[in-house]
Amino acid sequence: MLEPVRENPYPDSYVLGEGPELHPWLKPALPLLGSWHGRGRGGYPTLAEDFRYEQEITFGHDGRPFLHYEARAWLVDESGTVVRPSGREVGWWRVTAEGYLEALIAHPTGIVETYVGQVSGAEIEMATEDVARTPLAKEVTGSRRRYTVHDGELTIVQELEAMGQPMQQHLVAQLRLREV
Numbered sequence: 001m002l003e004p005v006r007e008n009p010y011p012d013s014y015v016l017g018e019g020p021e022l023h024p025w026l027k028p029a030l031p032l033l034g035s036w037h038g039r040g041r042g043g044y045p046t047l048a049e050d051f052r053y054e055q056e057i058t059f060g061h062d063g064r065p066f067l068h069y070e071a072r073a074w075l076v077d078e079s080g081t082v083v084r085p086s087g088r089e090v091g092w093w094r095v096t097a098e099g100y101l102e103a104l105i106a107h108p109t110g111i112v113e114t115y116v117g118q119v120s121g122a123e124i125e126m127a128t129e130d131v132a133r134t135p136l137a138k139e140v141t142g143s144r145r146r147y148t149v150h151d152g153e154l155t156i157v158q159e160l161e162a163m164g165q166p167m168q169q170h171l172v173a174q175l176r177l178r179e180v
């Protein structure tokens with residue numbers, strides 16, 4: 001018989017003041033903490049049509065100087081009716097005292113991106129250092145992201161260099177913090 005195992009003593013926290021104390025290096029990224037929910041629009045020159053989506057994003061921490069990140073999106077039509085699941089990604093955002101940021105983001109589409117960027121005030125900018133792809137993945141060669149928190153709203157603009165196209169916008173979304 002196996003000994004009973006205790007509960008994980010280091011659960012992630014998504015709310016400031018609950019769970020482990022926030023690592024001081026994460027202070028610049030503090031506005032991101034929590035669970036966000038909102039809507040976006042996207043398109044790309046290789047696609048026949050633009051699209052709309054809804055998205056939920058969570059940023060949590062376990063007291064160490066990195067954020068656990070997860071984002072899930074699903075397509076909706078013009079009237080807001082749910083169409084099907086879409087982009088999904090998980091990762092780690094590593095932040096230093098100076099607000100330097102390194103992120104690792106993995107996609108179920110066979111792509112892993114590493115980013116470097118900067119957290120300054122309520123704005124985060126990052127660009128890919130590397131994009132690794134499995135043999136079946138689509139050709140993505142680079143990406144840039146900007147996250148801005150203003151008046152309780154998180155705006156995300158994402159540019160993509162893929163399918164032989166130059167870097168240009170694929171996604172823009174606005175989200176609000178959701179109580180957990």
Ligand code: HEM
Nearest residue numbers: 042046047051053073086087107111138139140162163171
């Ligand atoms: C909110 C997240 C995202 C949503 C809602 C989204 C949505 C879409 C949609 C609807 C398409 C058209 C094909 C289809 O119907 O599935 C598409 C294509 C594509 N997306 Fe995204 N996407 C997201 C994130 C990403 C990310 C993070 C990347 C890169 C890592 C990416 C790269 C691509 C590529 C390469 C294509 C294919 C273009 C082509 O086949 O010509 N997408 N996306």
